[in-house]
Each structure stands twice: as structure tokens, then as C-alpha cells.
Amino acid sequence: MARRSWATKVAALAVVPLALTAGCGLETEPEPHDDAEVLPSEAPLELPGLPDADSAREQLAALTVAEPASMEGYSRDRFPHWSTEDGCTVRQQVLQRDGEEVRVGDDCQPTSGTWLSPYDNVTVTEAGEVDIDHMVPLANAWRSGADEWSDDEREVFANDLTRPQLLAVTARSNREKGDQGPDTWVPEADAFHCVYGRAWTAVKHHYELTVTEAERDTLTELLDTCG
Template sequence: MITTLRRTATAVALAVLPLTLTAQTVHAAAPEETAPLGVAVGLLPVSDESREGYARTKFRHWNAGLDLRDGCNTRAEVLISEAMAAPAVGPGCALSGGEWSSYYDVQHVVGAAGLDIDHMVPLAEAWDSGASVWSAARREAYANDQAAPQSLVAVTAKTNRSKGDKDPSDWLPPAASALCRYAVEWTSTKLRWGLAADQEEQRRLYQLAAGCGEEVVAWTPAP
């Protein structure tokens, strides 16, 4: 929760920095929506998935980030915002020191080298679930989404690489304490971006929801 609040506060602070407005129409942010986990899982459209045409390069990820002045890309900004003890930021946004907690496997990590930034819903899974029809700009926005703290998560490289591009029917975090949070954040990310689930994925999410008590999913539809 502390990390979520920190990430949200950072995004809000950066949003009020002076900006040069273009002629584009400025739209008000969509209101946050909430639902109990089991109900939220039922809101996911169910569809068969196809990876035809996928390439990771179709999602421009780790762009210049929220603050164009800090010299840090999205990956580095997420590491900084999720740190339990802040790393030192050197020239070129080189990070040294710092401490993190990887909730997938309940590991305390010292130094950013042992971490990956996980796309909660992997890029390939997003493609399978609806992103194949998006514009390049929307795929870039998805791949660098810091407006929703659950979209990008600092976790141990080992768990991120074990997960790969799998959905919850094929992979779940090894720590039992992580399962309900993971189900909430996966479902929230899919609802935020209007992504579908396949039948096995939805079935597994329902199974998780049955053991997660009063967990609530919150999401704000992406612009």
C-alpha cells in the first residue's frame, strides 16, 4: 500500500509540472471504478487468444518516463519509486545502492541489478488479449504505464523470468501471500486497458477469488 501511494503521489506531482500544451483536446481523467474481485473477474470479456503477428518491438518500452528532465527512463523511474530505501542516482540515471521488496517471492533485494520490472500483464499476453489492434502510440502507453502502480512491478529477476509471458492459468507467484494481490492486480490491469481473458485464465482467476475474501479491485480506464 505504501508503494502504491508513493507511485500515485509521484504521478500526480509530475502531472502538475508546467507543460507546453499542444492543440490536442485535453480530456478529463476517467473516474476510478471498483468491484469485488470475483465480480471484477466476471467483467473481463472472454475471448480466444492469438499471438499471430506479435513482436516485442511493437511495444516501445522503457521510454523517457514521466519526468523528461531527470534523464531516467521508465524502468529506472519505477525502480526509484518502488524502493524501500532510495538508491543514489548518478550521471545518466545510473542507480547504486537502494533496497526493494519483491512481493512475488517475499525477497529483500539490495541493489537494482537483481531486479526486473515486470509488466503485470506481459506484452505478449496483452497482444493476445486485444493489443494487436491498438495503435503504436497506445501500445507504447501500455508498456510504460506509471499512472497505475500495479501495471509495472519491481520483482526479482528470477521470478519475472519464470513468469515469462504466462497468464495465471500457467503461472502464479511462488509466495502464497502474493496470490490474492496478484489476482487483483492482474484483473485490474486487464480492466484498465480493456483486455480480454481466455476461458482457462478466467477460470483460474475465479478460483483465486474464491479464496481471497473481501478483496476489491480498483481500476481507472486508460485514456
């Protein structure tokens, strides 16, 4: 498979600063700091780089349909994460972005806040109980083209804050999803199906990853829920 055009921009990409989302490990919560910063509440979750439904349909039509590649050589270590920028890891940045009234310590780790998981509409109040999901799981990406990337290119993919690739969800829903595509797993929250289809399609399109026929058909159905 030919080298992806997006890869030529890897060197110029960096983790987005805090001003501005298959499973990831849980982190131990530090003790709260007296001088912890309280971040303001934000509007309902809006994933970065999310296309509208019509644009997503055009992106879906442009994707290459192919059978999954072999998992030979795959390891999560081939997708280095979580990168650090200005003292905050990508995981911490997503927790701050997706949470409400998030309080952080000097080490940038959230010490309090609430997170509404869009996959199952469950609210979590402990940051250590939140997983940061890769919309297109690392193993799925490997099977659909990322096996030919360099580790630096895979690191960009695994830490992408500029597209709808990362989001805070319950550990239960993230583990349930694993590395499955939308043809075998979709969020139990029906209201999120439109966003899920748009986000998955956008990530695959940007990174020029392939889709299976069943995956494409299910994405079409998810986008049809957008109206």
C-alpha cells in the first residue's frame, strides 16, 4: 500500500495545547492540591474535526474497501501514547476537555470533576475510572493500513487531538468495544450513533485507512440516523 499523503505532515504536527478525545490503562489519582485550578464548565461535548453528515457521506464513499490485513507484528507499543505537551499528557488533556468543572493539580492530573460517557450516558466522578478511547482502535488501524506506517506516524495517530479520534468514556464501554469495528459494536446510546458514524468515518478518511464491506455498510446506516 502506498505511503499516506498525511504522513508528510507528521513532523509538523504537535499535541494541541490545553486551551483549546482499545482501551487505555487507568491512572492512580494523586492527592488534591490546595491550590488546584478549577476549569470552567464547557458546552456539551463537541469532538474536534467532526464533519457534518453530508461531508461524512462523501468521505465514506472515498474510502477503499478491503479485507483486514494480518495482525502479525502488532503491539500497542507500536503506537506510542500518551504524548506530553507543556507538562500535560494527551490523556490529561482529553480529561480536561471532555469533563465538567474539572479540577487539576500542579501535575496537570484532574483531582475532581464529572465526565458524561457518550457511549452509554453514564456519568463518572473519578478521573481514574475514565478511559480515553481511540475512536478507531489501534488494532483496527493496524489491520486497515497502519501496519505500513512508521512508529512516529503511529504516534501521531494515537495522540491526535485535532480530529474526533479521542474521547473520554466509561471503562466498561471501552473494554466492551475493544478493537471492534462498527459492524460488530456500536454505542448503546442510540443518540450518539450519528456522531459515532461521522467520527469513525472522518478518522479513517484522514489517515487513508481501509474499511471492510460490512464496516462500510454499517457506517452508511449510522450516517442515515443523522437525518
